[in-house]
Amino acid sequence: KAGVTQTPRYLIKTRGQQVTLSCSPISGHRSVSWYQQTPGQGLQFLFEYFSETQRNKGNFPGRFSGRQFSNSRSEMNVSTLELGDSALYLCASSWTSGDYSYEQYFGPGTRLTVT
Amino acid sequence: AQSVTQLGSHVSVSEGALVLLRCNYSSSVPPYLFWYVQYPNQGLQLLLKYTSAATLVKGINGFEAEFKKSETSFHLTKPSAHMSDAAEYFCAVLTGTASKLTFGTGTRLQVTL
Numbered sequence: 001k002a003g004v005t006q007t008p009r010y011l012i013k014t015r016g017q018q019v020t021l022s023c024s025p026i027s028g029h030r031s032v033s034w035y036q037q038t039p040g041q042g043l044q045f046l047f048e049y050f051s052e053t054q055r056n057k058g059n060f061p062g063r064f065s066g067r068q069f070s071n072s073r074s075e076m077n078v079s080t081l082e083l084g085d086s087a088l089y090l091c092a093s094s095w096t097s098g099d100y101s102y103e104q105y106f107g108p109g110t111r112l113t114v115t
Numbered sequence: 116a117q118s119v120t121q122l123g124s125h126v127s128v129s130e131g132a133l134v135l136l137r138c139n140y141s142s143s144v145p146p147y148l149f150w151y152v153q154y155p156n157q158g159l160q161l162l163l164k165y166t167s168a169a170t171l172v173k174g175i176n177g178f179e180a181e182f183k184k185s186e187t188s189f190h191l192t193k194p195s196a197h198m199s200d201a202a203e204y205f206c207a208v209l210t211g212t213a214s215k216l217t218f219g220t221g222t223r224l225q226v227t228l
Binding site: 004006031033035042045048055056058090092094096103104107108 | 149151156157158159164205207215216217218221
């Protein structure tokens with residue numbers, strides 16, 4: 001079974017631009033979560049999507065948004081990029097039964113550099 | 116709020132020595148706990164999970180962890196370190212029914228000859 005895939009793997013953007021990152025979950029997984037990893041703040045939860053609906057949200061500004069498609073693939077968007085948005089963005093998928101989501105499997109991440 | 120604390124941001128062991136990475140949790144309800152490993156320039160790989168079925172959990176690559184409620188701990192161990200174990204290790208707790216993992220600050224494991 002294929003793992004979680006993320007595209008692109010590396011991205012360089014300029015301040016003020018916007019960016020869209022893509023995530024394809026493991027087949028059968030309907031929950032997709034996004035995390036930001038930085039040296040200073042560590043791993044932080046951005047949001048989670050399930051059945052095309054945002055189910056949970058972390059403490060990030062509205063510039064960070066996401067969506068999920070009917071095939072469970074997910075995208076996250078960051079508008080008006082700031083230098084501090086430079087990070088590794090990780091996507092994770094999990095199998096869900098009712099309200100309970102099981103262990104999360106992570107993709108390789110997208111390394112975003114904002115200059 | 117549920118949280119985890121990892122003691123020691125860097126741990127160095129000799130090849131063949133015991134690996135012990137510490138994690139303490141804070142939770143008002145029985146937690147779901149996980150250990151993940153991250154190799155350079157890669158995502159997180161699940162090592163093992165605790166979901167209340169058994170207190171001693173065996174994972175991949177020879178790692179195991181023991182859930183001790185009295186000590187609120189979930190330390191990761193491996194009897195004999197290998198050079199390929201050098202990586203960063205994260206302890207995490209699942210927040211309730213939400214798919215939100217709260218991670219510790221990570222422990223970088225160095226394995227020397």
